[in-house]
Amino acid sequence: MEALAGTIREALIVAAVLCFPVLLVATAVGTAVAVLQAATQVQEQTLTLLPKMLAVGAMVALFGGFALGLCGSLFTGAVANLPRIVRGV
8 A cells, every 4th residue: 555655645746746837837927917907907808818828838848858757757656666556565
């Protein structure tokens, strides 16, 4: 059971490491656009979507290799622990 718990814990940490920076950038861009919209009194919903999509796309393009490497090492570790997980050790 320790191997399974360790693998699940590591998967949750990897998910948090991959999602948190993207969510942080999307939140910052959304806040900046909302402030700009409030200042100019332009309340168009489509204006908030495009900057967020571009920012998230840029984050994925910049850090995609790192994310893929992290997911690959998680997969490799999970496959290596598979015999211990099946035995319940």
